[in-house]
Amino acid sequence: MLACSELSFSYDTKKTFNFPSFSCEKGETLLILGNSGTGKTTLLHLLALLLTPNGGSIKINNNELATLSAKESTKMRANHLGIIYQKPHFVSSLSVLDNLLLANYLADQKESKEQAQKLANNLGISGLLDKKTSMLSGGEQQRVSIARALMNNPDVILADEPTSNLDDENCEKVIQLLENQSKNIGAALIIVTHDQRLKDNFKNIITL
Numbered sequence: 746m747l748a749c750s751e752l753s754f755s756y757d758t759k760k761t762f763n764f765p766s767f768s769c770e771k772g773e774t775l776l777i778l779g780n781s782g783t784g785k786t787t788l789l790h791l792l793a794l795l796l797t798p799n800g801g802s803i804k805i806n807n808n809e810l811a812t813l814s815a816k817e818s819t820k821m822r823a824n825h826l827g828i829i830y831q832k833p834h835f836v837s838s839l840s841v842l843d844n845l846l847l848a849n850y851l852a853d854q855k856e857s858k859e860q861a862q863k864l865a866n867n868l869g870i871s872g873l874l875d876k877k878t879s880m881l882s883g884g885e886q887q888r889v890s891i892a893r894a895l896m897n898n899p900d901v902i903l904a905d906e907p908t909s910n911l912d913d914e915n916c917e918k919v920i921q922l923l924e925n926q927s928k929n930i931g932a933a934l935i936i937v938t939h940d941q942r943l944k945d946n947f948k949n950i951i952t953l
């Protein structure tokens with residue numbers, strides 16, 4: 746589903762990140778662990794086509810992404826990738842429901858209230874759909890972020906530190922929800938984190 750090899754990237758001339766090669770298949774989860782500053786968010790942004798690598802290859806469903814134009818990258822990101830950012834970046838003037846439907850709109854897909862309602866039910870946030878996102882707790886925001894990432898049934902889900910602000914109980918819940926929901930839609934799930942609590946949940950682990 747997603748495979749990358751010999752990816753390298755530099756923000757400036759002082760340091761180049763050389764990332765290990767890996768792949769993650771449909772329905773699988775890969776945990777990428779690393780301390781602060783090891784380049785986890787950088788790697789996730791490369792996989793999300795938000796940064797362009799200096800070298801190496803990223804393939805989704807055997808399609809090489811490095812050759813895509815900016816417009817094609819945007820389309821690929823909206824339709825095939827579900828991204829859970831470190832900070833949620835909601836539109837605070839909109840309700841939770843409208844933030845979910847925005848994902849459809851940005852991918853040029855028909856707005857699906859049914860999909861939003863279904864995901865909200867699965868994630869235990871159906872009572873929040875009419876609320877403004879600024880009124881949500883950290884754990885609730887995390888679940889809305891997961892729902893938004895799943896709105897377009899992506900092939901690959903990329904999650905940046907999805908549990909860093911959560912207590913042990915909510916950490917466990919969010920990981921279970923992420924895994925179950927990814928399996929439900931047959932997506933590959935890639936999580937980058939420094940949260941050592943997650944080590945016991947996964948067998949496929951890479952350390953940066």
Ligand SMILES: Nc1ncnc2c1ncn2[C@@H]1O[C@H](COP(=O)(O)OP(=O)(O)OP(=O)(O)O)[C@@H](O)[C@H]1O
Pocket residue numbers: 756757779780781782783784785786787788939
């Ligand atoms: N836009 C940027 N311009 C220059 N340097 C950057 C930029 N973004 C990140 N860096 C640097 O690249 C390094 C890796 O950053 P990155 O955010 O990928 O690390 P991380 O492993 O996700 O860290 P954390 O766990 O603290 O979020 C850091 O030293 C950071 O200062």
